Amino acid sequence: MVKFAASIICANQLELKQELQKLENAHIDMLHCDIMDGVFVNNLGMGPYVIEQIKEYTKIPLDLHFATVDPEKFIKLFLYIKPEYISFHAETTEDYYKIINLIKGSGIKASIAISPETSVNVIKDVLKDIDMILMMTVNPGFAGQVFRKDVLGKIRQVKEICKNNNNNPLIEVDGNINEKTIPDVINAGADVLVLGTSSIFNNKINDYSHYVKK
Ligand SMILES: O=C(CO)[C@H](O)[C@H](O)COP(=O)(O)O
Numbered sequence: 547m548v549k550f551a552a553s554i555i556c557a558n559q560l561e562l563k564q565e566l567q568k569l570e571n572a573h574i575d576m577l578h579c580d581i582m583d584g585v586f587v588n589n590l591g592m593g594p595y596v597i598e599q600i601k602e603y604t605k606i607p608l609d610l611h612f613a614t615v616d617p618e619k620f621i622k623l624f625l626y627i628k629p630e631y632i633s634f635h636a637e638t639t640e641d642y643y644k645i646i647n648l649i650k651g652s653g654i655k656a657s658i659a660i661s662p663e664t665s666v667n668v669i670k671d672v673l674k675d676i677d678m679i680l681m682m683t684v685n686p687g688f689a690g691q692v693f694r695k696d697v698l699g700k701i702r703q704v705k706e707i708c709k710n711n712n713n714n715p716l717i718e719v720d721g722n723i724n725e726k727t728i729p730d731v732i733n734a735g736a737d738v739l740v741l742g743t744s745s746i747f748n749n750k751i752n753d754y755s756h757y758v759k760k
Pocket of ligand 1: 556689690
């Protein structure tokens, strides 16, 4: 069954408790937290203190997305929070296994993220050893961008490669995921849909279960 993750950086930051309550009421599956360093992407994201408080407040599993250079350094700052998943970008290291082992060694599920321009070929050999792949359907860094249709073919490619492996990592998609794009990403094989400003946090709805259809 498809899972839904709320991109919490897109929620009303002054009303985080109420937002988390509404997401719990909607039975959201995960909270997607963007950590950005102003280097890998031209924006800043969430820090460990707020994510730690979110973890204390809610039982919704956390899914941390590191859009940073030097993933080892940044991930180490957040390991103590014990999220469910950690994603790092394939574009930011040559030693994938060093980072995967760091994450898994802390009892956390490991995920590798790729930006829309990055070929699936660069991560095909690690698909057998990860729990999830985050396929960005916009360039990481900013909400409100145009959906990259060309990523659909890459999702199919990942599915095909995984058929021959004894491992089926979840495929998570992030970027302009909404009523228009959801049918296409599901048809292509996506398992986890990140909802941001183009859906759940569009300021037009109050009941978040509207988007979290089971
Ligand atoms: O990671 C992100 C951008 O890097 C956001 O999570 C996401 O893209 C926001 O969703 P939307 O595209 O619907 O505004």
